[in-house]
Amino acid sequence: MRELKSDRQHKITFTLDGRQVSGDAEPHLLLSDFLREKLGVTSVHVGCEHGVCGTCTVHIDGKAVRACLTFAVQVGNRRVDTVESLSNNEGELNDLQSAFRKHHALQCGFCTPGILMSVEHYLRHNSDPTESDVRDMLSGHLCRCTGYVGMVRAIMETAAKRKSGI
Amino acid sequence: MKPVPFDYVQAQSTEEALACLKDSDRNVRVLAGGQSLVAMLNLRLVRPNLLVDISQIESLSTIRQSKDILEIGAAVTQAELKQWPGLAESVPQLSMALPFVGHFQTRNKGTVCGSLAHADPSSELPLCLAALNGSVVLQSARRSRVLNAAEFQTGMLSTACQPDEMIVAARYPISREGDGFAFREVARRHGDFAIVALAAFVTESKIRLGIGGLASRPSVREWDILSEQELDEALNAFAWQLKGSDDIHATARYRRELVRRLGRQVIEEAKSARTKE
Ligand code: FES
Ligand code: FES
Numbered sequence: 001m002r003e004l005k006s007d008r009q010h011k012i013t014f015t016l017d018g019r020q021v022s023g024d025a026e027p028h029l030l031l032s033d034f035l036r037e038k039l040g041v042t043s044v045h046v047g048c049e050h051g052v053c054g055t056c057t058v059h060i061d062g063k064a065v066r067a068c069l070t071f072a073v074q075v076g077n078r079r080v081d082t083v084e085s086l087s088n089n090e091g092e093l094n095d096l097q098s099a100f101r102k103h104h105a106l107q108c109g110f111c112t113p114g115i116l117m118s119v120e121h122y123l124r125h126n127s128d129p130t131e132s133d134v135r136d137m138l139s140g141h142l143c144r145c146t147g148y149v150g151m152v153r154a155i156m157e158t159a160a161k162r163k164s165g166i
Numbered sequence: 167m168k169p170v171p172f173d174y175v176q177a178q179s180t181e182e183a184l185a186c187l188k189d190s191d192r193n194v195r196v197l198a199g200g201q202s203l204v205a206m207l208n209l210r211l212v213r214p215n216l217l218v219d220i221s222q223i224e225s226l227s228t229i230r231q232s233k234d235i236l237e238i239g240a241a242v243t244q245a246e247l248k249q250w251p252g253l254a255e256s257v258p259q260l261s262m263a264l265p266f267v268g269h270f271q272t273r274n275k276g277t278v279c280g281s282l283a284h285a286d287p288s289s290e291l292p293l294c295l296a297a298l299n300g301s302v303v304l305q306s307a308r309r310s311r312v313l314n315a316a317e318f319q320t321g322m323l324s325t326a327c328q329p330d331e332m333i334v335a336a337r338y339p340i341s342r343e344g345d346g347f348a349f350r351e352v353a354r355r356h357g358d359f360a361i362v363a364l365a366a367f368v369t370e371s372k373i374r375l376g377i378g379g380l381a382s383r384p385s386v387r388e389w390d391i392l393s394e395q396e397l398d399e400a401l402n403a404f405a406w407q408l409k410g411s412d413d414i415h416a417t418a419r420y421r422r423e424l425v426r427r428l429g430r431q432v433i434e435e436a437k438s439a440r441t442k443e
Contacts, residue, residue: 001182003216006171027174027217030208049167050205054271063245063274069204070275073174074219118271139357140269 004073014075016041017085025072032056034072035082043083043113047142054141057114058082064121083113086120095161096120099154107145115141119155127163131156169207176219180226180334184307186218187330196220196332198240201268201276202284221277226334231256235300235337244273244281244291257338258439259298259365262349263290269357279333282318285325288360288379290351291336292319296384297365297376300338306331315384322382344370346440348432352424354415361416362424366436373433375401380408380421401429 004010009024016039023038030049035041035058047053049068056067059081086094093101096119106112115138122129122137129137134155138148177183187194192215197203199221206212220226226241229250236256238247247253248264267290268276281291282302294300296315304311304318304327318326327333341347351363363378376386387404389397410421 001175001177001185004174006173026171028169028171028207030168030204033168050208051201051272054269057271064271065275066201066271068208069200069272071174071204074176074221121274122270136265136356137270139355140271 010073012072012076014077015079017081023072027071027073029072030068031058031070031072031075031080032067035067035080038072041082041084045110045113047110052142053111053114054118055111055114057117057141059085059117059121062121062124064118081117083116086116096123096154096158099158100151103150103154103157105146105150105154111141111143111145115143115151119158123155123159123162127159129156129159134159167208169204170210170213172214173216174219175216177223179223180220180305181307183218183220183223183332184305184330186216187332188307189216190329192216194218194329196283198280198283199243199276200280201272202280202286220332231340234340236260236340237303238278238336238338240277240279240332240334240336242278244268244276244278245270247278248273256340257294257298258341259294259347259349259367260291260338262347263294263351263363263365266290266349266351266353266357266360266363279336282336283325283327283333285319285321285323285383286359287322287382287384288363290349290360290363290378293363293365293376293378293384294349295319295336295338296386297367297374298339299374299386300336302333303335303337304328304331305334310334312337316386319383341441342369343441346436346438348435348439350428350432350435352428359415362421362428364425364428364432366429366432368433368436368440370440373397373436375404375429375433377404377408377425377429380405380410380425397430397433398426401426404429 004027013022035044045055047055051066051069058067194216195214197217197219226239228239230237254261301314346368348366351360360379365376367374374388378384405422405425410418
């Protein structure tokens with residue numbers, strides 16, 4: 001049993017957006033701060049830091065979870081994906097991101113990275129959601145700009161297109 | 167909004183975790199999904215010296231069904247239980263309540279036992295445990311014991327779990343023929359803490375109603391089958407006993423009124439959901 005001491009830095013190696021990376025963290029460093037401050041991934045936003053707003057949502061082993069309720073030391077040897085993993089190498093937006101743009105599903109964009117990651121996980125398991133299912137899933141996120149209507153449209157459109165294989 | 171520094175162990179087995187808990191000189195906390203605990207750590211409401219992570223212990227990640235109980239290991243997430251194929255038949259009330267537990271994103275990591283350990287008076291899983299008279303399995307390096315909901319739930323954010331113990335599993339009774347269940351919750355926004363949550367369990371001869379959100383822990387009343395008027399009186403008495411309190415979300419009076427009106431509705435709903443004997 002290995003005890004990680006509070007006053008030391010511990011090396012954490014994991015897969016971030018498809019690449020093997022490593023960084024040092026004390027046990028109490030939140031994953032959100034680790035990604036932003038040690039690894040420079042500033043697309044992981046931090047709002048409330050207690051699991052309410054959803055903007056820090058990333059995938060760990062494919063599941064959408066709050067990075068602010070996870071410690072960096074917990075992701076060793078695991079797979080973490082952020083919003084950076086959605087577009088291709090040329091920086092082209094994926095279908096969901098394009099639908100968000102088309103339907104004005106963002107204004108300031110603060111909440112957007114977390115929401116996109118939630119939706120990606122959600123649609124993988126719910127390929128044919130109703131509008132109320134989508135709103136229910138979105139209740140885990142706060143957006144202070146858009147009123148959610150554009151998001152619901154963008155998500156419904158993306159779900160329909162993915163389902164019909166377009 | 168940052169936790170205090172602490173040492174950290176990722177336990178590989180229950181024995182390892184229990185060995186850490188034995189250390190009475192340190193304030194040791196068990197971390198499973200962290201959806202309540204890490205928020206409390208970030209707010210510095212909890213300041214442990216050592217955090218023992220049990221989320222990767224394989225023997226705690228199973229859901230087991232026997233004839234009478236569904237046993238849910240301490241590392242099983244709320245999402246895993248929600249997706250468990252037999253749930254709607256085995257423990258219908260859990261499958262009704264789980265969509266109200268936090269949000270999709272927090273259920274992906276939050277555990278069933280973690281929610282019982284946190285013991286928020288308005289949360290759904292402790293309420294179902296009380297309404298169904300389920301139990302929890304507590305283990306320490308020296309002993310193992312099983313406490314039913316009423317013994318385990320001692321108050322607001324507090325349980326009978328001792329510092330050297332941890333919950334290794336929760337046990338929810340399996341539904342029998344002739345049982346009926348219903349669950350209802352009132353909150354400002356779906357997934358928020360309940361203003362009032364109600365869980366009804368009806369058999370041929372008994373009515374059990376559990377209420378969350380009014381008292382410091384889930385409260386349950388059990389009656390023999392009552393006439394319409396008797397039921398109204400019983401619900402009124404129950405509401406007054408619970409009292410409730412005013413806060414930013416609702417007044418105590420509104421909460422009591424929800425117990426009277428929705429109490430009646432969930433009981434009716436559970437009656438009509440009774441399976442044929
Ligand atoms: S910053 Fe993580 S949920 Fe708000
Ligand atoms: S776009 Fe500004 S908070 Fe959502």
